[in-house]
Amino acid sequence: MHYKKAHYRSKRAKHPQKGDEQVKNSYLKRVVVIMACVFLLCVVLEPVGEITQVKAQNNNTGIPIYIQGQKKTFDSPPILKNGRVFLPIRYISEYFGAQVGWDEQTRTVTVKQGSKTVSLQIGSSSAQVNEKEVSLDVPAFVNAGRTYVPLRFIGEALGRFVDWDETERAVYVDTDAISKSVQMNINGKTFKINMVKVFLNNPHVGLRIAYGQNQIGLTESLMSMAQRSNAIAAINGTFFRAYETTNPKEPSGNLVIDGRIEHICFRDNPATTFGFTRDNKADIAYVAMKIQGEYVSIPDPDNAWLFDQGWYVGTINRSPIYWGSSSINLYTPKRGPTTRANNGGINIVVQNDTVVDKKQGSNVSIPKNGYIIHLYGSEVRYADWFQKGYQITYSDIYRVQQGNADIWKQGSNVSIPKNGYIIHLYGSEVRYADWFQKGYQITYSDIYRVQQGNADIWKQGVIEGALSAGPRLITNGKITVNPVAEHYTIPKITEYSTARSALGLTKDNKLLMVTVNSAKIEELATIMQKLGAYNAMNIDGGASSGLYYKGKMLTTPGRDLSNALIVVHK
Numbered sequence: 001m002h003y004k005k006a007h008y009r010s011k012r013a014k015h016p017q018k019g020d021e022q023v024k025n026s027y028l029k030r031v032v033v034i035m036a037c038v039f040l041l042c043v044v045l046e047p048v049g050e051i052t053q054v055k056a057q058n059n060n061t062g063i064p065i066y067i068q069g070q071k072k073t074f075d076s077p078p079i080l081k082n083g084r085v086f087l088p089i090r091y092i093s094e095y096f097g098a099q100v101g102w103d104e105q106t107r108t109v110t111v112k113q114g115s116k117t118v119s120l121q122i123g124s125s126s127a128q129v130n131e132k133e134v135s136l137d138v139p140a141f142v143n144a145g146r147t148y149v150p151l152r153f154i155g156e157a158l159g160r161f162v163d164w165d166e167t168e169r170a171v172y173v174d175t176d177a178i179s180k181s182v183q184m185n186i187n188g189k190t191f192k193i194n195m196v197k198v199f200l201n202n203p204h205v206g207l208r209i210a211y212g213q214n215q216i217g218l219t220e221s222l223m224s225m226a227q228r229s230n231a232i233a234a235i236n237g238t239f240f241r242a243y244e245t246t247n248p249k250e251p252s253g254n255l256v257i258d259g260r261i262e263h264i265c266f267r268d269n270p271a272t273t274f275g276f277t278r279d280n281k282a283d284i285a286y287v288a289m290k291i292q293g294e295y296v297s298i299p300d301p302d303n304a305w306l307f308d309q310g311w312y313v314g315t316i317n318r319s320p321i322y323w324g325s326s327s328i329n330l331y332t333p334k335r336g337p338t339t340r341a342n343n344g345g346i347n348i349v350v351q352n353d354t355v356v357d358k359k360q361g362s363n364v365s366i367p368k369n370g371y372i373i374h375l376y377g378s379e380v381r382y383a384d385w386f387q388k389g390y391q392i393t394y395s396d397i398y399r400v401q402q403g404n405a406d407i408w409k410q411g412s413n414v415s416i417p418k419n420g421y422i423i424h425l426y427g428s429e430v431r432y433a434d435w436f437q438k439g440y441q442i443t444y445s446d447i448y449r450v451q452q453g454n455a456d457i458w459k460q461g462v463i464e465g466a467l468s469a470g471p472r473l474i475t476n477g478k479i480t481v482n483p484v485a486e487h488y489t490i491p492k493i494t495e496y497s498t499a500r501s502a503l504g505l506t507k508d509n510k511l512l513m514v515t516v517n518s519a520k521i522e523e524l525a526t527i528m529q530k531l532g533a534y535n536a537m538n539i540d541g542g543a544s545s546g547l548y549y550k551g552k553m554l555t556t557p558g559r560d561l562s563n564a565l566i567v568v569h570k
Contacts, residue, residue, distance in 0.1 A: 062169075063077070063078045063079075063080055063085060063169065063170065063171065064168070064169075064170040064171070065078055065085075065087070065151070065170070065171045065172075065173070066170065066171070066172045066173065066175055066178070067095055067173040067174060067175075068173070068174045068175060069172075069175050069176075069177075069178050072091070072095060074087075074088070074091060076088045076144070076146050078151070078171070079143065079148055081138055081141075082137070082138045083137075083138075084137060084138045084150050084151075084152070085150070085151045085152065085164070085171050086138075086140075086141070086148035086149060086150055086151065087148065087149060087151045087154075088146045088147065088148055089102075089109055089111075089146075089147045089148070089149050090146075092111055092149065092154055093111075095173075096113065096154075096155070096158060096160065097113065098111050098112060098113040098158060099111070099112040099113070100112075102147070106121060107121060107122040107123075108120065108121045108122070109121075109122075109140060109147055109149060111149075111154060111157075111158070113158050115130075116129070116130065116157060116158050116159065117129070117130055117131075118154060118157045118158070120136070120139070120140045120149055121139075121140070122139070122140050122141060122142060122147070123139050123140070123141065124136070124139050124140075125139050127153070129157045136150065136153060137150075138150060151171060151173075152164075152171075155173055160173055160174055161173065161174050161175070161199075161201070161202045161203065161204070163175070163199055163201055163202070163508075164508070165197075165508070165510065166506070166507065166508050166532075167506060167508075167510075167531075167532030172199060175199055175202070176198070176199060176202055176204065176205050176232050176567070176569070177196055177197060177198045177199060177205070177232050177233050177549070177550075177567060178196070178197050179194070179195065179196045179197075179233075179549040179550075179554060180193075180194075180195050180197070181193070181194050181195075181554065182195070184527060184530060186523060186526055186527070186530075189523070191516050191517065191518070191519055191523070191527060192516070192517040193514060193515070193516050193517075193527060193531075194514070194515045194547050194554040194555050195512060195513065195514045195515075195531060196233040196235070196512075196513040196514075196547060196549050196554070196567075197510050197511070197512055197513075198232075198233060198510065198511035198512075198513065198567050199510060200280040200282060200509045200510060200511055201280070201508075201509050203570070204569055204570050205232070205280065205567060205568075205569065205570065206278075206280070206567070206568050206569070206570040207276045207280065207282070207464070207465060207511075207565065207566070207567060207568075208229065208231075208465060208565075208566045208567075208568055209237070209255060209256065209257045209465040209466070209467060209563060209564075209565060209566075210225040210226075210229055210231075210234070210237075210563065210564045210565075210566045211225075211251075211255070211257065211334070211562065211563045211564075212225070212249075212560065212561065212562050212563065213336075214334075214336075215334075215335060215336030216250065216251070216255070216262060216263055216317040216334050216335050216336070217248040217249065217250045217317070217319065217335065217336075217340060217562075218248070218249070218336070218562075219240075219249050219559075219560035219561055219562055220560055220561065221557075221560050221561070222234055222235075222236060222546040222548055222553070222557050222561050222564055223548060223553060225561070225564050225566065226548040226564070226566060227551075229566050229568060230568060230569070231548065231566040231567060231568055232549070232550060232567040232568060232569065233513060233547075233548060233549045233550070233566070233567040234546075234547075234548040234564050234565065234566040234567070235501060235503070235513040235515070235539070235546065235547050235548070235564060235565050236501055236539065236540050236544045236545060236546045236547075236557060236561050236563075236564055237251075237253075237255075237467045237469070237539060237540065237561070237562070237563035237564045237565055238251050238252065238253030238254075238255065238467045238468055238469045238539060238540055238562075238563060239251070239252040239253055239469055239539075239540045239544075240252050240253075240540070240544075240561070240562030240563065241322070241562075242543070242544065242559060242562075247319065247321055247322075248319050248340065249562055250263075250318060250319060250322060250562065251263050251265060251562050251563055252265055253265050253266075253271065253467060253468040253469050254266065254271060254273065254287075254289050254466070254467070254468040255466065255467055255468075255563060256275065256289075256396075256463055256464070256465050256466035256467075257334055257465060258464070258465070259278075259462065259463065259464050259465075260332075260396060261289055261291060261316060261396040262316060262317055262332060262334045263315075263316060263317045263318060263334075264289055264290070264291070264315040264316050264318065265315075265318065265468070266288075266289075266468075267289075267290050267314060267315060268288050268289070268290040268399070269288055270286045270287060270288040270399070270401055271286070271287065271288070271468035271469070271470055271486070272284065272285075272286055272468060272469060272470030272471060272472040272486060272537045272538075273285055273286070273287040273403075273466050273467065273468040273469075273537075274466060274467055274468075274469075274503050274537060274539075274565070275287070275403075275407060275463050275465065275466035276407075276463075276464055276465055276466070277407050277462055277463060277464050278462065278464045280509075281404075281407050282505055282509070282511060283403050283404045283407050283505075283535075284403065284472065284503070284505060284535040284536065284537050285400050285401070285402055285403020285404065286400070286401040286402045286403060286472070287398055287399065287400050287401070287403060287466070287468070288398070288399040288401075289396070289397070289398055289399075290313070290397050290399075291313035291316060291330065291394050291395070291396060291397065292310055292312075292313065292394060292395050292397055293310050293311030293312065293313055293373075293392060293393075293394045294310050294311075294392065294393050294394060294395060295307050295310065295311070295390065295391070295392055296353065296391040296392060296393055297390065297391035298390055298391075299389050299390070300387065303385075303387075306385060311328070311373075311382070311385060311386075311392070311394075312328055312382075313328055313329070313330055313394060314327035314328055314329050315327065315329050315330075316329065316330040316331070316332065317330070317331055317332060317334055317335045319340065319341065319342065320341055320342070320343045320345075320374075320376055321342070321343070324377075325377045326376065326377025326378040326379050327376065327377065327379055328373060328374070328375050328379050328382065329341070329373075329374045329376075330371055330372070330373060330374070330394070331366050331371060331372040331374060332366065332371045333366055333367075333368055333371075335366060336366070337365060337366065338363045338364060338365055338366060339362075339363055339364050339366060339372055339374060340363055341362050341363065341374055341376070342362045342363065343362050343376055344360070344361070344362050344376065345360075345361075345362070345374055345375055345376030345377075345380060346358060346359075346360060346374075346375045346376075346380050346383045347359045347360070347361060347364045347372050347373070347374050347375075348372065348373035348374075348375070348383070348386040349364075349367060349370065349372060350367070350370040350371050350372070350373065350392065351367045351369050351370035352369055352370060353370075353391055353392060353393050354389065354390070354391050354392075355386050355387060355388055355389065355390045355391075355392065356370075356388060357388070358383065358386070358388075373386060398463070402472075402475065407462075407463055409462055409463055423436060465565075467539070467563065467565060469537060469538060469539040469540060470483075470486050470488065470537055470538060471483045471485075471486045471488055471493070471521065471537070471538055472486070472535075472536070472537050472538075473502060473504075473521075473524060473525040473528050473529075473533075473536040473537055473538055474504070474525060474528055474529055474533050474534065474535055474536040475535060476534060476535065477507075477529075477534050479522075479525045479526065479529055481521055481522055481524075481525040481538075483521060492541075492542065493521060493538070494521065495520070496520070497518050497519060497520050497523075498518060498519075498541060498542050499515070499516070499517060499518060499541050499542055499543070499545040499555075500515070500516045500518075500519050500521075500524045500538065500541040500545060501513075501514065501515050501516075501538075501539045501540060501541050501544070501545045501546070501547070501555075502514045502515075502516075502524055502527075502528050502536055502537065502538055502539060503536065503537055503539055503565070504528045504531065504532075504533030504534075504535065504536035504537075505533065505534060505535045505536070506532050506533060506534055507534040510532075511567075512528070512531055512532070512533055512536070513547060513565070513567075514527070514528065514531065514547075515545050515546070515547045515554070515555040521538060524538060540561075542558075543557060543558030543559050544557055544558075544559065544561055545557060546561065546564075
């Protein structure tokens, strides 16, 4: 418009010099046309009130809303206003089963469901939940004769889980997980992808590590592991010795199960690892794991020096044939009823953290309330370190690189009071027990020194489960795949196009469980990035690649598996 005016003025200066009547008539016609255009533009652009502004600002007919995974339809579409999704009040009644009332005099909406009552006044920045006042970011409003209320606020006030999916720009209500099968074209190549997206912010969703027949070293079908766990979804886990015919088909990665390290393949060597806490804080990190033995009580004063020495642990729940000719290994009930060590040696029997017996043998029973310390090869020389009556324990140690170190911590086996905490003294530090007498009032401070990380997430957590595999695919939104840097050299991982499985975490805390029919490792990284992963890693693939969702196999493995990541209802 401004360009046309300037153009017109430049010509106007020339017309009087021509003295041509025909040109003047043309000039007048142009003036009339321009004035008419200006008038029409002013009419179109004139503000006509809040309702028109909402429509112009929020053309949101495309905002999908899913309730329990099912997409809902609306004759009056949801509206996105100031970053909040609003829904006509009638749908709160229709989809949530709530009673909705309207007071015309006060222009107030009342929503009731069970013991919950929510009241919102049109245009007010506050609301009432069970007569308690709460503030609103954006108030309820009327648009095209419909009363719109904030979906998340109403849903959560009624005890519903409401989550915004940034990748899909959609709202999910009371949704644990969804599945999708899509095709994706990258550089002229088409990939068939199955994906399960898990809503980790849903308080009714949990993660678990499953393992074959509940005995580390055995295998089981993915369908069987999922069904006996009543799983919502499941995906194959870490690598394992799938081609063994006579030896155990044990994992070729580290496993954390029910809060403890239960299998070590690489002692104190870092590996790309997916981990999660009980409250669904999840992380993909480069983590090294090891176990360190400790003494709690030694009746013999001549051996008090062992307090500072501790005792070494090579691996846990792993067959000596895959470990080395000499070591001290642990076997816990996760191994099954017996050790299946098959190499002789000395077995220290521990029950309730107390040494109760020593046994020779290669396949001894594992106590349900304890574990076996298996010494073999040259390490049998340490058998005298474990005498009957010695009280011992062991700790899980995580060394974290490129991850959230605060979730990689061992949990406690002692009951923790809800309104307090436990101070655990062990080894030589028990000498400080007199510093804590009944009636003393104490406190403690958390001190965090954060480098190259998000300080807001460096808060105390307890690791619940984990599995290591790799290589890493994406770090903080960027493709960082480098198999050689993680010591992967076999062509199946570094070169071949084959069936793949991957785990990803979105920036808004969704877990992506993905299988691809055939892809190179670099292509898998691109796929995960396009699916919305902010961090992602490769897991076992090939014939192990499998994905289960709500009773059906989306991708069926070609063999039984050693372990899996499963999603369950809490």
